[in-house]
Amino acid sequence: MKYAYYPGCSLHSTGIEYNMSTLAVAKKLNVELEEIPDWNCCGASAGHTTNHLLGLALPARNLAIAEKQGLDVMAPCASCYNRMKTAEVAVKSSPEIRAKVAEITEMDYAGNSGVKSALEVFLKEVGLEKIKASLVRNLGGMKVAAYYGCLLVRPNGIGMDDPEDPMTMDDMITALGGEAVQWPFKTECCGASLPTARSKVGLKMVNDILQMADISGVDAIVTACPLCFVNLDMRQNDLNKKAGGNFNIPIFYFTELLAIALGEKPGKVGVKKHFVSTAQVLDKYNLK
Amino acid sequence: MRKVGVFVCHCGSNIAGTVDVEKVAQEAAKFPNVVFATDYKYMCSEPGQQVIKDAIKEHNLDRVVVASCSPRMHEPTFRRCIQTGGLNPYLLEMANIREHCSWVHPDKAKGTVKAIDLVRKAAAKVVKNEPLQKSSINITKRALVIGGGIAGIQVALDIADAGFPVTIVEKEPTIGGRMAQIDKTFPTLDCSACILTPKMVDAAQHPNIEIISYAEVDKVEGYVGNFDITIRKKARSVDMNKCTGCGTCWEKCPTKVDSEFDMQLGKRKAIYTPFPQAVPNKPVIDREHCLKFKTGKCGICEKVCPTGAVDFTMEDELITQQYGAIVVATGFDQFDHSVYGEYGYGKYPDVITGLHFERLVNASGPTMGKIKRPSDHKVPETVVFIKCVGSRDEAKGKTYCSRTCCMYTAKHATLMAEKVKGSKSYIFYMDVRTPGKGYEEFYKRTQGEYGAQYIRGRVSKVYPKGDKLVVRGEDSLLGRPVEIEADMVVLASAMVARSDAGDLARTLGISYDKDNFFTEAHPKLRPVETHTAGVFLAGACQGPKDIPDSVAQAGAAAAKAIGLLAKSQMETEATVSQVDESRCSGCLLCKSICPYKAIDVKIIAERVGGKTVERQVASVNKSLCQGCGACTVACRAGSLNLLGFTNEQILAEVEAVCL
Amino acid sequence: MQPINLTSALAAGKDLVAKVQTASGVDVKACYQCGKCSAGCPVAFAMDYTPRQVMRMLQLGLAEETIKSRAIWLCAQCETCSARCPRSLEPAKVMEALRIEAKRAGFEADDEIATFNEKFLRSVASNGRVFEAGLIVGYNMATVQPLKDAGVAPSMLAKGKLKLFPSKIRGRDVINRMFTKAEKMEADNK
Known part of the structure; x- marks a missing residue:
C-alpha cells in the first residue's frame, strides 16, 4: 500500500507529534509514504474565505503533483484533508473549474488522484482487523473520548464519517483495548483559529468541549486534527490561568496511541512534546 | 361523403389568448369533409352547445369535432350535446387545443399552427368514427374495507347502515388502529377510547359487517362492480369459534415481548390481544417470540385453555370473495426519527415521540397514566416538545406539513400541565397551524391557561448532560440562541405513509405520490375516488389527517361506494x-x-x-x-x-x- | 428604531445579493427562517447577527449591512449549519461569499480575524507554506498585542514546534503568481 504523503504546514511545526506518530504507524503497518515534492500550503480557512478560486487552486496544485506521482494522497491534517477533498470534488464535477484551476496552478489536475485522511488509510484501508493482529500492547481500558471536530466530518459529501456521531476513532479505541467514551461533543467546533485571532470567543468554545469531556469522566481525548490538538492541549493552561479552569486532560493524536499500541516507544512519537503532560495517564495504563 | 362540423372554443382567453381561434376555424373549413366550421367564446356553455345543435340541423352534420379543452373535462358534455342534437354520441372527436396547445405555447403564431394541426387530426379521425352502443353488467352488492382504524370503521358502518354487506380486513389482531393508541382527542379533550370503542363494538355487532382481523389482502382481480379479492387470514393459532376471550392463556404465558401497541414502552405476552378493549377480543400467538414455536417446549396456553381453542398447527388461510367496491383506509405510520443524529439517532431513551407520549399519559398504558420518563421512571418536570420532526424537512424527512402535530403538541402540553402540577412545557415551533373548529382557541388556552412556553425556532441539537437533556435552539423572534435543560423531549414526528403502502397500491392498481400516500382522482373535485373505478380512499392513507377529517372523508368514501352499490346494473364503456x-x-x-x-x-x-x-x-x-x-x-x-x-x-x- | 424602507432596500441590495447567491450557490429565498443554523452555531453567542438573521437580511436586500457585520468574520466555517439545514442550504457558504465581498468592498468589521487571515495568506504567498512563528508575531504586532501568546513561544521553540526561519518551497514564484491570477480571475468574473 502506497500513498503520496501530504504533511501540511502544521505537521512540520505545531503538529510535529502528529507527523512523528503518523510516520511511525505507517512503518508499523507497512504503508509506504512518498512525500509530495515541493508541496505548498492548502490555504486552510483563510484561503477559501478570501478567494474562492485560490481556495481550490492551492490544494489542487498538490493533488496535481501527486497525480504525476501516480498516487492517491494521504493527508493527516483535518483541514488539509477537507480542502483537498473539496478541490477534488469541485474539479471532478466541473470541467470549467478544472480549466480555471489549471490556469492558476499552471498544471492540469484531472481528478484521478484523490485524497484520504490518515483515519481512512490506517483504520479503514489497512483496517482494524490487521491492526488488532499486530498489537503489541493494549490501552488497558483507558477511558478515551474521540474528538473529531468539524472538517473531517462536514460538510455533507466531503466528510469521511457521520457528521453527528462519527465512530471511526471510537472503533479504534475499542480495538486497542480502551474504552471509547460516548459523549455528545464529538463534532462540536473548537473554534479553529478563533482562540488565536479572537481569544475570548475561541477560548469559550475550547472550554465547553473540555468541560463536557471532564464531566464525561475521560482519561484523555484523542483527535486527528493539529488545530484541534493545539486548541485543546495548549489552551488548557490559558483557561486554567485566565478563566479559573482546572483542566488537566491529556490530548493525543490517534496515531500516537496507535503507534504506542503497535509497540513504538512513547518518546519516539512525541508525547513528551505536549503542553498537558501525558506521563501520568500513560503510567496509569502501563504504556510507558 | 361525410358532413363534418368543426367548433372551435375560445375558452375565454385560455385558448384565444395564445391561439388565433378564428383562423383555426377558417382553416378547418377547408379540410376534407368539413362542411361547417365556426368559433365561439365558451363552447361548453348552454348557448355554445346550442350553436352545435343548430348547426347539426342546419347543415345536416353527421360528425362533430370540438376543438377545446381535454376530453377529460368536457367529452361527456359534448357527447350529450350531439346526442340531443340527434347523433350517436361516439360520432364526436375532441381536439385538445388548450392543455396540449394554448397553455403550453406562449407564441401565438406557432400555437395557431399547432392548433390547426390538432383539429386536422381530429377531423380526419372523426370521418372514420362509427356509432357505438354501451352495454351493462351486474354489480356485486358488497363492499370491502381495507383497514380497521377509525376511518375504516366509519366507512363500514355507513355502508352497512345503507343495507349493504361489508367486510373489514385488518392487518392487526384487532380493529381500532391509531386512534386506539391515543389518550385524549383535541380540541375537546374527550377520551379517545370512550368515543372509539362504542364504534368498534357497533361494527362488531352490525349484522351487515364482517370483521376479518389479522388478515391482509393478497390479490385483487376483476374490475369495478365485480372485484375478485383474495384475503390471507394469517395463522392466528387460536380457533376463533372456540375461543371465548377469557384471557387465561395470556395470563399464564411466560414470554414477555415489547408491546407494539404501547410503542415498546410496555410488555405484552407472546399470546396476546393488543389492548383490553380489542375487537375481536380473541388473542393471536406471535410465533416469532412464542416458546412453543421457537423451542418446541412450553405449550402452557394450550393446556390452560378451557375450550381447547389453541391450535399450534393452524396455517394461513386464503379466502376469495367478490366485491363491488373497495375502500382503502390503511392509515399511517409515524416517521422514524432515528435519521436525526442531532437528536441522538433514536438512542436517547428520554427522547420520545408523540405516540410514545400518548401511551405514557394513557390510563391503560405502561405507566397507568402517570407520566414517567422511560429511562429511570422519574416524573419529568421540564419537558421540551419539538415540532416538525420529519415534517417540512426536505433534507432528512418529508417536504409536507403533517397537519396534526401543532394540535396534538398543544394537547400534550395541556396534559402535562394537568397531570404534573408545577411542570413546565417548552414548545419549539416554526409556525403554529391551527385551522380547524375550536383549534386556535385550544392553542390559546395551552399558552395562556396552561402556561406552555412557545419558542419560535427549530432545535439544532439535543444531548444528555447528567440526567438531563440539553436542548439547543434559537429563539428566532429574539434572535438569540437558547438552551433548556429538560427531563424529557417529545418529538412531534411526521405522519408518513404505511411502509407497505406501495405494495398495496400495486395490488389494487391505484396510484400513489412521491411520499407513498395514495393519490385521489382529483385533489379538489374527486377527493375520495382513485383513478381506478370502484376503489375509494378514506383517512390518512391519502395524506396526513386528524380524526375529524378522517371521519368526514370516511363518510364521503362510503357515500361514493353506496352510490355504486345502489345501482342494479352498471353501464360499461362502448370503446371495447x-x-x-x-x-x-x-x-x-x-x-x-x-x-x-x-x-x-x-x-x-x-x-x-x-x-x-x-x-x-x-x-x-x-x-x-x-x-x-x-x-x-x-x-x-x-x-x-x-x-x-x-x-x-x-x-x-x-x-x-x-x- | 428606524423603519426599513423595504422597497428601496430590495432595489439597493439586489446586485450584491445576486453576487452572493452566485458565489455561494445558495438561494437565500429558500430559507424559511427556522433558526436551526443559529441554534447549532458554536459562535452565534458572539455574533452581532445570528446566521439566520444574516440570511433574513439578504432576503430583504440589506446586503450592505451583512458585509459590515462582525458575524461573517466570526464564522469558524465549521459547517454545522450546512450539515443540519432542513432545506439543504449552506449558510457557511453564504458566510464565505459575504466575507469575500466584504473584503472587496473594503469592509472588515473584525480587524483581528481579517488581519489574521491576511497575515496567514501573506505568509503562504511569500513562502509557499505558513511560517507559524512569523504569523503569530506578525499578527500580534499588527493587532497591537505583542505579548499575547508570547508566554508559549519559548516552550514551543523548545519542543521543536516553532521554527525560527520559514520553510520556503522552490515553487514559491508559482504560488505567488497563483495569488495574483486567482485575484484577477475572481475580480474579472464579478
Missing part, C-alpha cells in the same frame, strides 16, 4: 375490443395478457374446401373489457381492434398530421 374472427388465428396471446379477463375462447365452424371445419378464435366479453387496448397491440394477425380507437382511425390521424 372487437375480434375480426376471419383473421383471428386463435393463438390467444390476447387472452393471456388481458388484465380484465375479458377475452375467452370461442369455437367457430367454417366451410373450408367444401367441408365444415371447427377452429378456436378469441372472443371479447364486452361487459368486462375496459378498453385498455393491450390486446390490439399484442395481436399478430391484426384481428383485434379497439372501437373508437381503431387502427384505421389512428392511421387517419397520423396521416393528417404527417403527410
